[in-house]
Amino acid sequence: xxxxxxxxxxxxxxxxxxxxxxxxxxxxxxxxxxxxxxxxxxxxxxxxxxxxxxxxxxxxxxxxxxxxxxxxxxxxxxxxxxxxxxxxxxxxxxxxxxxxxxxxxxxxxxxxxxxxxxxxxxxxxxxxxxxxxxxxxxxxxxxxxxxxxxxxxxxxxxxxxxxxxxxxxxxxxxxxxxxxxxxxxxxxxxxxxxxxxxxxxxxxxxxxxxxxxxxxxxxxxxxxxxxxxxxxxxxxxxxxxxxxxxxxxxxxxxxxxxxxxxxxxxxxxxxxxxxxxxxxxxxxxxxxxxxxxxxxxxxxxxxxxxxxxxxxxxxxxxxxxxxxxxxxxxxxxxxxxxxxxxxxxxxxxxxxxxxxxxxxxxxxxxxxxxxxxxxxxxxxxxxxxxxxxxxxxxxxxxxxxxxxxxxxxxxxxxxxxxxxxxxxxxxxxxxxxxxxxxxxxxxxxxxxxxxxxxxxxxxxxxxxxxxxxxxxxxxxxxxxxxxxxxxxxxxxxxxxxxxxxxxxxxxxxxxxxxxxxxxxxxxxxxxxxxxxxxxxxxxxxxxxxxxxxxxxxxxxxxxxxxxxxxxxxxxxxxxxxxxxxxxxxxxxxxxxxxxxxxxxxxxxxxxxxxxxxxxxxxxxxxxxxxxxxxxxxxxxxxxxxxxxxxxxxxxxxxxxxxxxxxxxxxxxxxxxxxxxxxxxxxxxxxxxxxxxxxxxxxxxxxx
Amino acid sequence: xxxxxxxxxxxxxxxxxxxxxxxxxxxxxxxxxxxxxxxxxxxxxxxxxxxxxxxxxxxxxxxxxxxxxxxxxxxxxxxxxxxxxxxxxxxxxxxxxxxxxxxxxxxxxxxxxxxxxxxxxxxxxxxxxxxxxxxxxxxxxxxxxxxxxxxxxxxxxxxxxxx
Numbered sequence: 001x002x003x004x005x006x007x008x009x010x011x012x013x014x015x016x017x018x019x020x021x022x023x024x025x026x027x028x029x030x031x032x033x034x035x036x037x038x039x040x041x042x043x044x045x046x047x048x049x050x051x052x053x054x055x056x057x058x059x060x061x062x063x064x065x066x067x068x069x070x071x072x073x074x075x076x077x078x079x080x081x082x083x084x085x086x087x088x089x090x091x092x093x094x095x096x097x098x099x100x101x102x103x104x105x106x107x108x109x110x111x112x113x114x115x116x117x118x119x120x121x122x123x124x125x126x127x128x129x130x131x132x133x134x135x136x137x138x139x140x141x142x143x144x145x146x147x148x149x150x151x152x153x154x155x156x157x158x159x160x161x162x163x164x165x166x167x168x169x170x171x172x173x174x175x176x177x178x179x180x181x182x183x184x185x186x187x188x189x190x191x192x193x194x195x196x197x198x199x200x201x202x203x204x205x206x207x208x209x210x211x212x213x214x215x216x217x218x219x220x221x222x223x224x225x226x227x228x229x230x231x232x233x234x235x236x237x238x239x240x241x242x243x244x245x246x247x248x249x250x251x252x253x254x255x256x257x258x259x260x261x262x263x264x265x266x267x268x269x270x271x272x273x274x275x276x277x278x279x280x281x282x283x284x285x286x287x288x289x290x291x292x293x294x295x296x297x298x299x300x301x302x303x304x305x306x307x308x309x310x311x312x313x314x315x316x317x318x319x320x321x322x323x324x325x326x327x328x329x330x331x332x333x334x335x336x337x338x339x340x341x342x343x344x345x346x347x348x349x350x351x352x353x354x355x356x357x358x359x360x361x362x363x364x365x366x367x368x369x370x371x372x373x374x375x376x377x378x379x380x381x382x383x384x385x386x387x388x389x390x391x392x393x394x395x396x397x398x399x400x401x402x403x404x405x406x407x408x409x410x411x412x413x414x415x416x417x418x419x420x421x422x423x424x425x426x427x428x429x430x431x432x433x434x435x436x437x438x439x440x441x442x443x444x445x446x447x448x449x450x451x452x453x454x455x456x457x458x459x460x461x462x463x464x465x466x467x468x469x470x471x472x473x474x475x476x477x478x479x480x481x482x483x484x485x486x487x488x489x490x491x492x493x494x495x496x497x498x499x500x501x502x503x504x505x506x507x508x509x510x511x512x513x514x515x516x517x518x519x520x521x522x523x524x525x526x527x528x529x530x531x532x533x534x535x536x537x538x539x540x541x542x543x544x545x546x547x548x549x550x551x552x553x554x555x556x557x558x559x560x561x562x563x564x565x566x567x568x569x570x571x572x573x574x575x576x577x578x579x580x581x582x583x584x585x586x587x588x589x590x591x592x593x594x595x596x597x598x599x600x601x602x603x604x605x606x607x608x609x610x611x612x613x614x615x616x617x618x619x620x621x622x623x624x625x626x627x628x629x630x631x632x633x634x635x636x637x638x639x640x641x642x643x644x645x646x647x648x649x650x651x652x653x654x655x656x657x658x659x660x661x662x663x664x665x666x667x668x669x670x671x672x673x674x675x676x677x678x679x680x681x682x683x684x685x686x687x688x689x690x691x692x693x694x695x696x697x698x699x700x701x702x703x
Numbered sequence: 704x705x706x707x708x709x710x711x712x713x714x715x716x717x718x719x720x721x722x723x724x725x726x727x728x729x730x731x732x733x734x735x736x737x738x739x740x741x742x743x744x745x746x747x748x749x750x751x752x753x754x755x756x757x758x759x760x761x762x763x764x765x766x767x768x769x770x771x772x773x774x775x776x777x778x779x780x781x782x783x784x785x786x787x788x789x790x791x792x793x794x795x796x797x798x799x800x801x802x803x804x805x806x807x808x809x810x811x812x813x814x815x816x817x818x819x820x821x822x823x824x825x826x827x828x829x830x831x832x833x834x835x836x837x838x839x840x841x842x843x844x845x846x847x848x849x850x851x852x853x854x855x856x857x858x859x860x861x862x863x864x865x866x
Binding site (some may be wrong): 063069090091127134135140149422502 | 763
């Protein structure tokens with residue numbers, strides 16, 4: 001029987017190996033916060049090149065800078081994973097050809113009444129200009145009367161100088177379209193290395209791509225996590241080796257925790273779609289809370305008694321379980337997934353520590369000097385602490401400010417953020433990317449034109465391509481216009497004025513044999529970062545709009561602003577967290593009433609005081625982020641257990657000892673994160689460390 | 704006041720490094736089958752080009768991206784479209800004069816033989832310019848001949864420097 005713990009782990013490992021193909025783990029961070037539909041739209045936007053752009057800027061606007069730009073552009077073109085390098089606004093041959101072919105449709109057409117006199121007048125003006133003008137006045141033999149006029153096209157959506165794209169007030173710029181998105185770590189690392197290798201030869205260059213954060217931050221995070229894992233392991237070894245001197249207990253607790261994590265991982269990844277790796281990581285950390293059960297059993301020598309269950313641990317476990325079970329109904333996948341994992345792993349751990357460990361021949365805890373009981377006259381009553389906690393909570397809610405910006409949770413890579421800000425200054429007009437969809441190319445163009453008509457300064461395929469209906473209308477208009485008459489008068493008058501005979505013989509023949517309105521190849525605008533993508537019988541493209549608020553009026557437009565999306569999701573999450581927290585609070589109150597009866601306030605304080613204490617400090621010195629909220633949940637879970645143990649304890653000194661070890665181990669698991677410079681981890685560390693300190697104060701100061 | 708002073712100072716310093724030449728411009732108009740010859744003074748400075756025709760008081764002044772046309776010392780408005788055409792034309796002449804290889808390579812394919820270069824446009828310039836033939840003497844441009852799409856030609860001959 002004493003090997004059962006090992007056997008369970010081996011069995012679970014075997015099961016994990018056998019079922020590895022049925023386990024679904026998602027690595028897409030968005031899946032934790034956004035709906036499936038939104039994620040799909042972001043994937044489509046990714047396919048359209050959104051967030052896969054890279055920018056390189058060379059300082060200065062002199063000839064040297066241009067030379068550098070040309071050299072860098074040539075070198076970048078040879079890098080795999082780079083799809084397009086653009087340093088100038090020169091249109092491609094395909095675009096030039098397109099403008100030529102569709103000129104009568106794209107140009108502005110002045111359909112004014114041309115009389116013989118007006119034509120004569122215009123031709124005379126042109127003739128005289130040839131020898132009198134200080135500047136060359138070209139004569140267009142195809143359109144001498146300038147009936148067609150192509151408006152100057154600044155639609156390329158980039159600032160430029162002498163044909164080169166520029167970053168205003170800095171220098172010339174190269175726009176690079178890559179194949180790498182921020183979530184593809186390996187490709188991102190390779191491309192990052194290749195690009196930096198090239199640019200190291202060129203001083204005074206700046207480079208930025210969204211995936212640089214992935215590469216640079218992950219390196220920083222990796223080294224921090226290594227440090228934290230070492231620190232955490234050292235504290236745990238200190239607890240087991242130096243304080244407890246029980247390696248047997250360490251080994252079995254470690255195996256039991258591992259089995260619990262494995263069990264929860266198996267169930268959650270097999271039965272739930274897209275269970276996220278971050279939920280697994282947090283769930284694993286939460287499993288550490290179950291070590292409370294072990295310490296309580298160990299210090300009360302439960303394993304040496306014949307009792308099947310310890311009522312205190314059972315109530316502690318059930319209350320925590322209920323809290324997480326309720327949280328699992330929150331519609332935000334992040335919270336729901338962690339809660340489901342916690343329910344599974346804590347239940348498994350409880351079963352192992354309660355029913356299996358008595359068979360493992362755990363050494364009896366030899367009572368040493370018990371912690372000295374404090375003079376109870378110096379302690380505060382639970383009513384005072386309860387009222388104080390309520391006051392702190394009221395203060396906290398009155399001053400609560402949420403931080404919705406997911407970026408703030410990441411490692412604050414200030415160097416890269418500064419570079420990003422320089423490149424962002426390009427977008428002075430603050431353009432927002434949106435996804436536009438339709439069932440056909442014609443409908444897509446129509447939708448884009450509707451968007452252009454209703455939102456000024458929009459940039460999309462419609463900046464270059466007319467919608468089919470308008471194109472057909474122009475063709476009809478041109479077919480009805482009497483160009484033959486105009487041509488005849490032009491030729492007649494021109495020869496009288498002195499122009500060469502038949503010079504205008506082909507005038508306005510370009511208005512005949514016009515191309516089909518549906519024959520425009522949209523692919524040619526890829527150089528302007530405009531393309532389309534077909535998915536599930538729908539066709540999509542990106543557009544840049546100035547007023548994001550107007551977007552909701554168009555059913556064919558969806559936002560792909562990740563920042564906005566996160567803000568929306570976190571707001572929803574905060575709302576449901578607050579709502580569900582009240583529900584959980586009622587359940588916990590019920591459970592406490594059932595388990596601790598008269599000591600109700602005393603037990604409740606273990607949950608209420610640490611959370612109100614931490615929350616009040618947080619709102620005083622910073623805003624509250626999602627990681628703070630998550631850590632408060634852990635703190636509540638730990639607090640419930642301690643409250644029940646302390647209220648019902650018959651041997652208080654041993655309970656205090658168990659709690660001290662438990663506090664230390666919780667600090668080893670979560671508190672050490674306070675040393676991290678990554679906001680997400682630091683937030684957890686701050687909440688847990690302060691919370692543990694509050695619990696410690698309660699243990700010493702509440703009667 | 705301060706702004707004006709700065710402007711005068713900038714103009715003064717830019718003129719200090721400017722070089723002026725006598726020049727002739729021959730425009731062949733295919734529409735009327737005749738050539739017209741103009742003479743004047745051309746001044747190159749950093750980011751500036753000034754053309755002053757001899758016979759009449761007509762000046763084209765292009766500085767830092769701004770084009771001003773003057774007749775008899777009075778500014779005359781010209782259409783935006785025409786302005787753009789002249790600016791584009793001036794930019795090309797400035798590039799050729801300065802020998803800005805990077806800029807030229809960006810916009811043209813260049814075939815070079817001894818003192819003669821043939822430049823064929825790459826981008827939308829293709830719609831207006833067939834080619835440019837540049838004749839140089841010790842790297843300094845002596846003659847620039849533009850062959851335009853409508854079969855017109857413009858020949859600019861840079862003659863003796865005015866000291």
